[in-house]
Amino acid sequence: MSDTTNQLLNNLNSLVTGLFLLTAFGIVAMRQARGVLFLFIVQSLLLAASAVLLGLRYTSHHLYGVAVVNLISKPIIVPWLLRKTSPSEVYTRREVDQVLNIPTALLIALALAILAYFLGLPLLNAVAPEFRGPNVPIGIAGLLLGAFTITVRREALPLLIGLLVMENGAFLAGIDIARNLKMLIELAIATDGLIIVFIMSVLTRAVQKQVGTTAVGELASLKETTVEPADKPANHRNDDERIFNNAR
């Protein structure tokens, strides 16, 4: 392929990975559960796009396979599975009392993204030049932002999406630096995401039935220091919430 085409593909890949990072930020900030899911779907499409671009650029055809698997599993099957198995409450919930408010969360996310750049730099210097794309630092950023989403969220769906964002991040870095990995492995990793969604949805449904809320972050009764089964205020809040939800 000519140099200009290669340059174009590189630039397009930079654009796509940049948008990937943006969706990760969006997931940190978004309060509406449905919005988080939408952003995750966009992010998975961007991951597939990056795989196609890298596949064209380095003529490694099995990356197209990765893209196809990602296109089928995440944007189509994940939402379908969620709809089938999760209680519908997870979609309608809005998180009002987040652990951090949005500006603070975004500032920390920004710091994490910068950190990811510095973490990725020494790794990139150690590999051959053809692996030095923007995927690695942005993949690490996805990993960190996913973990951050999990720590600041209490609702089941954003937590689950946080886990999947971590996996997307690792994968985005992987399609660049571990480009020659066997196709079968990548397939298996993609399937694994589906099992995660299934198991977490089943758990969410059980929590909602038993505890009356999908705010799993409220579950905090297992500790060493307290003999009492659960701290009372949290219990009451859940009860109120359940009554409130039923009334609605």
Added chain:
Amino acid sequence: MSILIILLLPLIAAVLVCLPLKKAWAPGVTVVSSLATLILSARVAWLVSAGNSVTADLSANWIAVDGLSALILVLIAFVATTAAIYSVGYMAHGNLKLGKLRLYYINYNLFVFSMLAIPVLAEPTLVWIVVELTTLASALLVSFENTREALEAAWKYVVLSLMGAGMALFGFLVLFAAMQASGSTAAYTWSHLIDAAPLMPPVLLQTAFLLILIGLGTKVGLVPMHTWLPDAHSQAPSPVCALLSGIETTSILYVILRLFPVMQAAPNSHAETWAIVLGLISVGTAAFLLLQVKDYKRLFAFSTVEHMGIILTALGLGASVAGYGAMQQIVSHCVTKSFCFFAAGAVLLSVETRQISSIRGLIRQSPIASAALVFGGLAITGAPPLAVFLSEFSILKAGLTQKEYLATGLLAVFIVVAFFGIMLHVNRMVFGAKEIEADEHANSETASPLHRFTASPLPVSCKLALVVAAVPVLVFGFYIPQPLNELLTQAAAALTK
């Protein structure tokens, strides 16, 4: 070929369990399939210890079994068998609906399958996938009792384990990149990694090691990533706790162990330092947390954190010297910890409460459960002449010959603290005077109102499992059979370059 059958058996069992037959069907199938797995694994271990290859007809790029793999394989099969026997009586006790019982056994067999696949797979990323599967298959077992606490435990377990797995995935991909960067074109397997290690860029190798150590360390329960472990390992049904604590943690630790020879082959890696630091922090934290535990199943769960720390510290002391002791510790931990959870389950069946403070004078109420609990407590804390004593002794000895006085001294102190922590609670539960404490907690909400009167007899299968599980705990304390000795030596050799 027998390796493939070992992997297929639990899968077939998981399918057969679904058949709409009587209540005895699902437990029966599971016991039979796990017994068959145990026999086949023992045969594999026997062949490997005699120096024969068991994977001649299989592609070495996918499946490879050496001494270390065979050791872990046979341990998984052993605990899976005793836990299956124990489950028969334990699960029948709760008068579950047939569907729920079936669900238990489906997940049980899938869980056993995913664990059995860990030591035999040769490709690191495939191992990562089966590690993920262990989490997912066991999640519904942890939440099985469907109480608020069990669901909380399962949720924490899944979220933290999967967060760790995300990091570990990136670690394995970086490891692959490191192998490519070394110029190696061989397939991505554990043994080829060792060959390629000297030429790998150190920064990539060390990053990968740290990511995998922390990522999978979450699932092993290393401090400070251990917070989910006491919850999950105490809320699950007791036979599942035996699997989780006894063998799951160890089989995940096995994946980390596989990286040690790779790190040794590379110039100036610091794997030992990391192992000692993380190991000692785990042992120390767990030892002191043991003192203030309120729930006796959590007691044994923290003891698992402690033991994982001991094994890691042993590797840090030098795999060439303490490797044998570490392998011995893996064996003794597996057999002893599964016994401890069977004992804890027996106590739970007879008193129906998990609170240490509501159980006093258990010896009068349920002599068998009490005897098992005392034996388990003594065995897991390393009282002579039981298995853990021997292995901990050989680790400490190796530490002294290595002149690592500080680390060895700290390790010894923490082991002693853990001994007092566990025996203090066990002693109170079994021999403590009843009236004083009972009144104090009479109004406690957590103590089930039934607990003083339901001294139901222990099911036969539970007694059988207790006896079978106790045999190696006793025997390995003073006698290690020649094939096992050979296997331990080979496994220790696999830890060095």
